[in-house]
Amino acid sequence: MTRQAHDLPERLLAGDRRALAKAITLIESTRPADRAAAEALLTTILPATGKAIRIGLSGTPGAGKSTFIEAFGQYLTGLGRRVAVLAVDPSSRRSGGSILGDKTRMEQLSRNPAAFIRPSPSSGELGGVARRTRETILAVEAAGFDTVLVETVGVGQSETAVADMTDLFALIHAPGGGDELQGVKRGIMELADIVIVNKADGDLLPAARRSAADLQAALHLMRPKHPGWTVPVLQVSALAPRGIEQVWTAVEAFQATLGPAGLAAARRDQARAWMWSDVRDGLLQAFSDDPEISKAAQTLERDVATGKLPPPQAAQQLLRLFRKA
Ligand code: GDP
Numbered sequence: 001m002t003r004q005a006h007d008l009p010e011r012l013l014a015g016d017r018r019a020l021a022k023a024i025t026l027i028e029s030t031r032p033a034d035r036a037a038a039e040a041l042l043t044t045i046l047p048a049t050g051k052a053i054r055i056g057l058s059g060t061p062g063a064g065k066s067t068f069i070e071a072f073g074q075y076l077t078g079l080g081r082r083v084a085v086l087a088v089d090p091s092s093r094r095s096g097g098s099i100l101g102d103k104t105r106m107e108q109l110s111r112n113p114a115a116f117i118r119p120s121p122s123s124g125e126l127g128g129v130a131r132r133t134r135e136t137i138l139a140v141e142a143a144g145f146d147t148v149l150v151e152t153v154g155v156g157q158s159e160t161a162v163a164d165m166t167d168l169f170a171l172i173h174a175p176g177g178g179d180e181l182q183g184v185k186r187g188i189m190e191l192a193d194i195v196i197v198n199k200a201d202g203d204l205l206p207a208a209r210r211s212a213a214d215l216q217a218a219l220h221l222m223r224p225k226h227p228g229w230t231v232p233v234l235q236v237s238a239l240a241p242r243g244i245e246q247v248w249t250a251v252e253a254f255q256a257t258l259g260p261a262g263l264a265a266a267r268r269d270q271a272r273a274w275m276w277s278d279v280r281d282g283l284l285q286a287f288s289d290d291p292e293i294s295k296a297a298q299t300l301e302r303d304v305a306t307g308k309l310p311p312p313q314a315a316q317q318l319l320r321l322f323r324k325a
Contacts, residue, residue, distance in 0.1 A: 045142035059172035066105040071241035084140035087120035175207035200235035
């Protein structure tokens with residue numbers, strides 16, 4: 001297999017899906033040669049990126065994320081948009097690909113020529129999965145997708161990572177009693193730009209109304225994330241589907257409120273944070289790859305655990321070793 005076809009950037013920029021799949025394979029690879037090829041590719045395509053609206057979407061398992069993305073994606077392609085669906089799920093290997101691992105979760109969208117669905121990179125911890133997803137966003141944008149949906153499960157740190165790589169973060173809830181609402185982590189609610197109460201249909205309609213009112217009340221008590229933007233709570237039925245268009249209307253209203261300058265400023269901050277996050281990852285990697293440091297670290301860990309050495313002093317010793325290496 002030729003690992004790095006020379007016409008890959010041109011084919012990617014022309015919207016060739018096989019080229020896109022290949023580019024993402026390079027991006028997700030951990031082989032040093034592939035990493036170098038992926039970085040070269042990203043540098044070449046960079047001018048053609050950044051034109052999509054990037055939307056993060058999170059909710060607990062069963063809230064209806066995939067059903068909603070299916071309906072929302074179909075609605076958006078109906079408007080003539082091209083939709084890429086990506087996922088950040090660092091636990092996907094453990095749970096056997098719980099998220100987007102199975103394309104039948106979005107049956108129509110996965111067969112839709114104006115849509116592209118990519119499961120979460122399955123290996124590694126959150127930092128690595130998030131980094132590869134950020135790069136994949138650039139690849140799908142270069143291939144001409146103008147709407148990027150990044151899905152994540154409503155557990156752990158992954159919401160923050162997704163909110164940091166998207167323009168807008170939507171939280172999707174299933175109707176539930178007060179108890180469930182208490183389980184909604186405040187920190188995650190604070191990330192939300194749009195809140196969606198799904199399953200507002202049939203017997204669940206009254207519960208959906210109550211949940212929407214409770215969520216609205218909870219949001220009122222929170223510090224606004226963006227001045228001038230009031231987080232809407234939208235009731236939809238992804239299954240029907242019903243109310244899907246109001247989500248897109250809210251996305252457009254959000255864009256209009258922030259304006260091109262506001263959105264661009266947020267992306268500049270994200271780009272800077274991404275660079276430093278890669279520096280931190282790279283430094284830690286270099287640190288743990290160094291056999292001399294690993295050996296010393298074992299002894300030093302023991303020494304700080306038993307109180308023989310203050311942790312700051314042990315850290316300084318390791319850093320001195322690293323600088324000499
Ligand atoms: P995910 O785990 O968040 O991706 O949730 P799914 O999209 O797989 O949906 C979980 C369950 O909720 C499935 O049985 C869906 O059929 C159901 N569901 C999803 N959306 C709706 C909806 O709008 N109304 C109703 N009544 N059920 C829904």
